[in-house]
Amino acid sequence: MKPLNLKTRIFLDGGNADETEEIINLLGFLDGQTTNPTLISKNPEARERLAKGSKFSPEEIIHFYKGVVRKISAMIPRGSISVEVYADPSTTADEMLRQGKEMFSWIPNAHIKFPSSKEGLKAAGEAVKAGMRVNLTLCFSQEQAAAVYAATLGAKRGDVFVSPFIGRLDDRVENGMDLIANILKMYQKGDGHVEVLTASVRNIDHLLYAIRLGSDIITVPFKILKEWGEKGLPMPGEGYVYKSAGLKKMAYREIDLSKKWQDFDISHDLTVKGMEKFSEDWNALIR
Ligand code: E4P
Numbered sequence: 001m002k003p004l005n006l007k008t009r010i011f012l013d014g015g016n017a018d019e020t021e022e023i024i025n026l027l028g029f030l031d032g033q034t035t036n037p038t039l040i041s042k043n044p045e046a047r048e049r050l051a052k053g054s055k056f057s058p059e060e061i062i063h064f065y066k067g068v069v070r071k072i073s074a075m076i077p078r079g080s081i082s083v084e085v086y087a088d089p090s091t092t093a094d095e096m097l098r099q100g101k102e103m104f105s106w107i108p109n110a111h112i113k114f115p116s117s118k119e120g121l122k123a124a125g126e127a128v129k130a131g132m133r134v135n136l137t138l139c140f141s142q143e144q145a146a147a148v149y150a151a152t153l154g155a156k157r158g159d160v161f162v163s164p165f166i167g168r169l170d171d172r173v174e175n176g177m178d179l180i181a182n183i184l185k186m187y188q189k190g191d192g193h194v195e196v197l198t199a200s201v202r203n204i205d206h207l208l209y210a211i212r213l214g215s216d217i218i219t220v221p222f223k224i225l226k227e228w229g230e231k232g233l234p235m236p237g238e239g240y241v242y243k244s245a246g247l248k249k250m251a252y253r254e255i256d257l258s259k260k261w262q263d264f265d266i267s268h269d270l271t272v273k274g275m276e277k278f279s280e281d282w283n284a285l286i287r
Pocket of ligand 1: 167199201
């Protein structure tokens with residue numbers, strides 16, 4: 001059962017509905033799930049098919065993704081399921097929006113993931129105006145999170161998530177958890193319409209510290225959620241200390257949230273690399 005003092009929503013980060021079922025049975029609850037092209041490419045059914053040398057046609061892969069998302073949605077009908085558009089660095093906002101609209105119709109509880117790039121933010125801004133829920137992924141800086149806030153102004157709380165990627169920052173010795181703390185602090189000056197979804201979680205400490213910081217949502221890979229569940233859902237106590245030794249501090253910056261989103265410096269090499277890797281993994285599934 002969900003600990004009574006756990007306010008943060010816990011999502012599973014994965015592309016396999018069997019894992020969703022196992023986690024619901026183990027934890028006794030699950031608040032949602034995030035998927036992405038890489039996670040879908042790791043789905044056992046997709047792997048099996050590829051191992052037999054039979055890649056998907058462009059129509060078949062969309063049908064497959066829809067099927068996975070529908071199974072997951074049926075298991076978490078009151079939660080949120082994030083579905084990610086195909087976006088390589090040259091994909092236009094119009095193309096992302098077209099895909100997003102289709103994906104949004106697959107299930108009643110979708111958040112559509114767009115990259116925190118110029119075209120992604122443009123698409124997300126249009127999407128919220130059209131009444132869609134969005135999740136801005138591949139966020140690596142406070143400026144990108146500020147731009148997400150500005151690009152989606154007018155949307156109601158619950159309809160917009162921003163996903164800062166912790167593990168990928170840690171991988172290059174920057175303290176990803178600082179980014180979570182900084183964005184939460186910056187958003188305190190706003191209207192509260194964007195929720196912080198801690199992503200790219202690599203260990204239980206990321207999970208515990210994100211809970212301690214008050215992240216609205218955390219998406220956690222199967223292995224780590226299983227470990228947390230098997231340990232009896234431990235919570236970070238008052239004196240909890242996150243060990244960030246060896247990681248470079250990401251300093252807090254005063255940012256004016258009332259600027260236009262186009263006026264923020266949203267460029268980040270990890271966003272571009274992330275889009276390249278997601279599209280590469282997706283394209284590898286298609287003949
Ligand atoms: C979830 O929304 C993200 O796509 C995911 O957490 C990324 O994790 P990774 O950095 O381990 O690939």
